[in-house]
Amino acid sequence: MRITHALVQLAVALMAAPDDRHWGYELSKQAGVGPGAMYPRLAKMLEEGWIEDGWQTTEEASGHPPRRYYTLTSKGKAELGALLVKAEQDRRFRSLNLGFA
Template sequence: MRSIQRITKPTLAVLRVLMEADQSVHGFDVARRAGLAAGSAYNVLNRFQEAGHATSHWEDHNPVEGRPPRRFYELTPQGRVWAAEVLAAHPIKARHQLLPRLEIRSMGGLR
């Protein structure tokens, strides 16, 4: 098991999603709820697994035709203790504040 050295905003966002979930959550849904790109969320989830803070499993029934099977993630009991400590030590802003701010110009679109 590797320990997690850096606590980044994506790390905190994924932790919050997993702590708020009442059941395992598939990776793309973690990314969506955390406001992250899927690749960023999966990197964080993989680090959690390597550190022993999370486990995962593939969906156990046939996925929708044309869609690959989903992988579901959840914190281990030790991971929940660790996550609570990390979140208490690193209060994070609301999810919408983690995303980059976009300003709409009157005629020029997004800036």
């Protein structure tokens, strides 16, 4: 997968809580990436086996339509961790101010 600013920002947001469920809207806000850039990358991550998706149960949704969530797989944690290491060493991503050394 091509390393872009949107992908790095999404990786940072996912890896901030690698064992949690991630909801699309909240993930978009946390990563600072719009839906038009985020959802194609999530689809690619699903295809690559980096994430899995699911839907809230009716009980969890409590009155609103069930929301789709994403969780990192073991492969995804390894791949996104490696991607972030590469991004730390790439000066293109320094402007993201993501705490890189």
